[in-house]
Amino acid sequence: MSFSIRPATPTDLPASLAVYNAVFPDHAETLEDDQHFLRQLAQSPLKPHVQDWVAEADGQVVGTARLWQAPWMFHPDRYHLELMVLPEFRGQGIGGGLFGTVQAHWQEREAREVLAGAKETETQALAMLQRRGFRKVMRFFDNVLRLEGFDPTRWQTEMELPEGVRAMTLAELMAEVGEGAAWRAYYDCYVEARQDVPRTAPASPVSFEEFLKYRTQPKFFRDGVWLAVTDEGAVAAMTELQRDFTDPERLNIGLTGTRRAYRRRGLGLALKLRGMQRAKAQGIRELWTNNASNNAPMLALNDRLGFVRQPAHVECQWGGV
Structure with missing residues (x-):
């Protein structure tokens, strides 16, 4: 499958949110929720970094990634990675492509720590993280x-x-x-x-x-x-x-x-x-x-x-x- 990856723009937010809600239906968010979250980051005196990307196939947003810093557990060299691909488009290299794009970005910023995760039932996602140098550090239960x-x-x-x-x-x-x-x-x-x-x-x-x-x-x-x-x-x-x-x-x-x-x-x-x-x-x-x-x-x-x-x-x- 042919796909492309590019930095996201504000107009991509609804499509990116649709991917997020499809991947995490138990934690679905509204557009207003995500806009408020991004405003919080922008207004924080810590000036946390945030960058979004989208993966497109035939003009449809099928995957998203966000690298950001959390003001509530902030370190200038610590980042959080969120990466999602619609279930029906997995196994075609889209997740790996997004990961490589984000990794190049955090390397440019000389990040020293990146936190990411997945549900314990998402064995492929966890295996991908471990292949790329991540180690399991904590578990959180809903x-x-x-x-x-x-x-x-x-x-x-x-x-x-x-x-x-x-x-x-x-x-x-x-x-x-x-x-x-x-x-x-x-x-x-x-x-x-x-x-x-x-x-x-x-x-x-x-x-x-x-x-x-x-x-x-x-x-x-x-x-x-x-x-x-x-x-x-x-x-x-x-x-x-x-x-x-x-x-x-x-x-x-x-x-x-x-x-x-x-x-x-x-x-x-x-x-x-x-x-x-x-x-x-x-x-x-x-x-x-x-x-x-x-x-x-x-x-x-x-x-x-x-x-x-x-x-x-x-x-x-x-x-x-």
Whole structure:
């Protein structure tokens, strides 16, 4: 088959997104999602690099690749590779062609580390990465809870918070103390809790301004953020529910975390349960979350709640910084 590879332009975004959604239907995105993501990168003070390519056959975009840098785990020599080919066009050299194009680009930029991955069921993709010098470094599980089987009455004791701590949404906290104070209390918890989330590289500092920008994305909604608030007004724990615009009956869980001084008190469990209860009452069918294989406490919590693990995403690394 004859195909060509070229740098992508903004007009290619819908076609590239169609390839992404065909390859990753469980994580489908809208055009607005991807545009917001690219704006975030462009506006980041770290000035992360991003470059897209498309592979075309008979005028159709059949494969895409993106090399980019993540502001939340940033190093100037670390890059992330995403490469996708439509299933019906695989085995014809398109993936290898895209990989070679991207590799030449990262070599020009003198990259020292590249992270890429695929589902454990995508054995050919993982084999291709390993042939090109990548090694497996971490596994991440999607965990899915179907709320039709969730009975909130069985969890009333676990929903209770210890004395001196209240559960409330971000919207409720804003109504009580004002937007500025609520955002700041939420941010203080977020900054501390995210430090202990397993990832393939250390977390980069996130400024208050960048934190607010992230929460302007379309999927974010204030009633979806549950907080454990102390009598002194500090946020001790948090969990985030986010909209999925490709499935109105699904919510995705963002960060769930507890500040170190408040751990082992059941705060994270109580908040997740309250979010699950409200989501079910509002007609949500499924909750999705993602956890690293070495995040034993969160995996155990999700197992207890009835989440079912899906095939793992295997993160692979070339080089290292």
